[in-house]
Amino acid sequence: MTRTGALPPHAAEPTGVWSSKPFRRLWLAVSLSGLGLWLSVPALAASAAAAADGGPAAQARSAGLVLAVMALPAVLLAPLAGTAAARLDARVLLTAADALRFALVLSVPLVGAAPWTVVAAFLVALLALPWTAVPDAAVPALIGADRQDDELRGRARRAVLRAAFGAAPVAAVLFTVLALIARAADLADLPLYATAVVFLGAAASVALLRDLRGSGAPGTAPWPLLLVVGGGAAPRGLFLAAAAAALTTAAIAAVAVGHAREMGGGAAGFGSVLIGLTVGLAAGIFLGPRVLGPFSRARLLGLAVVAAALLLIVVALVRDLVVVVFVTSFMSVAAGMAWSTAAGLAGEPTDEQAAAPARLRAVALVTGLVAVAVLPPLAAALGDNAIGSYELAGTGAALLIAAVPALLAGVLAYRRLDDRRGIPLLPDLLAALRGEVYTPPSRGAERAAAPRNRGVFIAFEGGEGAGKTTQARLAAIWLRDHGYDVVTTHEPGATKIGMRLRAMLLDKQNTGLSARAETLLYAADRADHVANVIRPALERGAIVVSDRYVDSSLAYQGYGRRQPVDEIARVNAWATEGLVPDLTVLLEVPPDTGLGRLASPADRMESEPREFHERVREGFRALADADPGRYLVVDASLPQNEISRLVQDRIREILPDPVPAGTEEITSTFPAITDI
Numbered sequence: 001m002t003r004t005g006a007l008p009p010h011a012a013e014p015t016g017v018w019s020s021k022p023f024r025r026l027w028l029a030v031s032l033s034g035l036g037l038w039l040s041v042p043a044l045a046a047s048a049a050a051a052a053d054g055g056p057a058a059q060a061r062s063a064g065l066v067l068a069v070m071a072l073p074a075v076l077l078a079p080l081a082g083t084a085a086a087r088l089d090a091r092v093l094l095t096a097a098d099a100l101r102f103a104l105v106l107s108v109p110l111v112g113a114a115p116w117t118v119v120a121a122f123l124v125a126l127l128a129l130p131w132t133a134v135p136d137a138a139v140p141a142l143i144g145a146d147r148q149d150d151e152l153r154g155r156a157r158r159a160v161l162r163a164a165f166g167a168a169p170v171a172a173v174l175f176t177v178l179a180l181i182a183r184a185a186d187l188a189d190l191p192l193y194a195t196a197v198v199f200l201g202a203a204a205s206v207a208l209l210r211d212l213r214g215s216g217a218p219g220t221a222p223w224p225l226l227l228v229v230g231g232g233a234a235p236r237g238l239f240l241a242a243a244a245a246a247l248t249t250a251a252i253a254a255v256a257v258g259h260a261r262e263m264g265g266g267a268a269g270f271g272s273v274l275i276g277l278t279v280g281l282a283a284g285i286f287l288g289p290r291v292l293g294p295f296s297r298a299r300l301l302g303l304a305v306v307a308a309a310l311l312l313i314v315v316a317l318v319r320d321l322v323v324v325v326f327v328t329s330f331m332s333v334a335a336g337m338a339w340s341t342a343a344g345l346a347g348e349p350t351d352e353q354a355a356a357p358a359r360l361r362a363v364a365l366v367t368g369l370v371a372v373a374v375l376p377p378l379a380a381a382l383g384d385n386a387i388g389s390y391e392l393a394g395t396g397a398a399l400l401i402a403a404v405p406a407l408l409a410g411v412l413a414y415r416r417l418d419d420r421r422g423i424p425l426l427p428d429l430l431a432a433l434r435g436e437v438y439t440p441p442s443r444g445a446e447r448a449a450a451p452r453n454r455g456v457f458i459a460f461e462g463g464e465g466a467g468k469t470t471q472a473r474l475a476a477i478w479l480r481d482h483g484y485d486v487v488t489t490h491e492p493g494a495t496k497i498g499m500r501l502r503a504m505l506l507d508k509q510n511t512g513l514s515a516r517a518e519t520l521l522y523a524a525d526r527a528d529h530v531a532n533v534i535r536p537a538l539e540r541g542a543i544v545v546s547d548r549y550v551d552s553s554l555a556y557q558g559y560g561r562r563q564p565v566d567e568i569a570r571v572n573a574w575a576t577e578g579l580v581p582d583l584t585v586l587l588e589v590p591p592d593t594g595l596g597r598l599a600s601p602a603d604r605m606e607s608e609p610r611e612f613h614e615r616v617r618e619g620f621r622a623l624a625d626a627d628p629g630r631y632l633v634v635d636a637s638l639p640q641n642e643i644s645r646l647v648q649d650r651i652r653e654i655l656p657d658p659v660p661a662g663t664e665e666i667t668s669t670f671p672a673i674t675d676i
Contacts, residue, residue: 023156025209027163030131032202033098034164036195037128038171040105041070042274043191044121046179046267049257050188051114060258060395062114064376067254069118070125071369077129091209097127098203106196109189131164169278176271183268191267237298237416238342239363241305244409245338246364248308250371251402252277252315252328255379259395263321272321276329284336289344294625295432297341299425302414304338307331309407316399317392339364345417345562375402419565436625455485455538456654457579459549462587463617464606465594466636467643471587472547474644475651479543484655487537490547492525495532501525506603515561519568522553527575535579541656549581551623556605559619560612582654585647586624589636591617 045063052062104120104127175191182190252259252273260269284304292300311331318324346360379398384391392400420428423438431438458475460468469490476488493502501521504513513521526549537544550572558565591613598606624631632650634643 022209025205027159029094029202029206029209030160031163031167032198032205033094033128033131034167035171035174036098036101036198036202037124037131038168038278039175039191039195039198040101040121040124041067042172042175042271043105043195044070044108044117044124045257046175046270047108047189047192048114048117048121049261049270050267051112051117059261060255061376061380063257064254064372065118066121067372067376068369069122071365071372072122073126073129075365075369077126078132091206093130094206095203097130098199098206101127102196102199102203105192105199109192166282169275169282172271172274172278176268176275179267179271183266237413238301238346238360240409240416241301241338241413242342242360242363243367244305244406244413245308245335245342246367247371247402247406247409248305248312249277249281249332249335250368251312251375251399251406252331254372254375255395255398258376258379259315259324259393259399260321262393262395263319263324265321269321272325273328276325277332280329280332281336281339284333284338285340286336287333288337288340291337292429292432294436295429296418296420297345298417298419299414299428301338301341301345302410302417303429304334304341305410305413306407308334308338309403309410312399312403312406316396316403319393371402375399421566455540455542455544456583456656457534457538457544457546457581458651459546459551459581459584460587461548461551461555461584461620462636463589463591463594463613463620465597466587466589467597467640468547468587470640471585471643471647472545474640475585475647476545478644478648479545479651485537485540485542487533487542487544488547489529489533489544491529491549491552492522494529495525497528498525506605515557515563518561519553519557519563519571522557523571523575526550526553526572530576530579535577543655546581549584550576551584551586551620554623555616555619559622560608560616562615565619581630583651584624584631585650586620586631586633587636587643588617588620588633593637 045066048066049059049063052059101124104123108117108120174194178191178194182188256273256277257270260266260273263269265272288300288304308331311327311334314327315324315331318327342360375398378401379394382394382397384393385397386392428438460472460475462468472488472490476486479486491498492505493499501524505518505521505525534544534546550569553568553572554565557563558568591610595602595606595610595613621633624633632647634646636643638646
């Protein structure tokens, strides 16, 4: 493939959100509150484990109970956050929430009763709910963004989200350090006192935030979303993958206290496991969209889940704490990659995949709750078991049991999501590691061996506003000037039947047209187009220049509508009797730029949201990468004459002799261009 005028890398995120002093204060308050919450989880769990009677399995059961009650508010009581934020002053609400959490955490070592530890843990998690609603609602006022400035608000909200969740690895490291100091100084409750101080700092920081405005809206509890999970095989595969990824990480967290104590690690060992877990998750979430760029994201998701489940088995069987920490970190990287990839594939809600991102979060939360509620008691019930000379701890047995459904779900998700069926996995993966897309050798060989008994077929592809029509006509004029018989055509609507189909497909009033029906209508137009326009012209030796062809359906209805690309390819191969262009010119342009070029009112396809057009663009890229010999990829932002020169240079490589032998004796004229 010849790639010219490559698009520049994404620009660095502007720093406009940080110019607002109130926003910076909110970010600090969110960071401190998030740090307090994440620090309270291991501190309270370790405190409950230390007070438990019995061995490591019993300690894991006590710690698991704390983790379960801390997960309950997010799963069952999420609507309370928006309701409270809508009715109460935001600054007072957040200040009171963290002041109360300071008192609750401080009371745990003072009371010294295991039941109170569980109650305090539940209340600490419950008081975290307002922090999920108020900052998001307050962001526009703090940064001075109006309703139209969606990009600026989006950057600010992402910064707040990173502050809240990015505190988890910091909390794990801090807890481990505090646990080591506590053991050396014989201050067992030091992590709890430090957590209380952090909550007090968060309360003070938000109390000083005078400009905190905005109100939340009542939210939705995650668990009801599970009752409406549906859709095709791809959505179900996403939910399976999300559940498996959540199960692997929640299983480690659920029994980490007991598992670390089994290996003589104590609270500091527990913290070390949490460091591997949280740092690995953060790294995996960051790497998910960035690694193995040419590799199928759907395949990557399935492989990441399978890898996480297999590594969980290793964690269950190994009895060395250092190895467990390292393997846990790698397992968490795989789980994080799976989560970020699943979220990316879910994208924005559509008619056929409504609220998929929200369902993914619901699946993950409920799966995590079930894991922390079931696995610790299971570990205590199983106890330690000797298998020959090897002793399997109850916590290890519980992890093995959790790994089995995770592995099965990963394999099933891979099979459901695989969008490159028929392509062997290992060569595909090795090619991606080299930065390439694997193409089966037989495809290129079949095309090279095909006899040249017809004309030349050139298709122009690209997103909306890329300039396909202009460049197709300029190429046709240039070819005519060089003596070729040229037929210019387009899709949809190049025939009488096609014109009627085009009217149905592009009419904005046809809002109820399903994705499958849309795909079949495009295939019907294409079948008529090939039979009555393209193939007859090729058989007489003409050059056909088409504005769009099969790859548009693969990109728009496949990647854009999230339908199985291989199924669409099979339907169109039957409709066209396997006719493939000799050259496909792909004009690349960012969707915002291309849509901004449109002079006429947008049709049904042009009116789709920006995320749809982004998926279409990525689909075209994937198709070009998968068949580089057929594609010329050109940056459509280049000057028009430069694009034409690049197209002409590439077309010259496939042109036959412009005037067949005997033409001048028969006609005494050059062939002329014919517009359809």
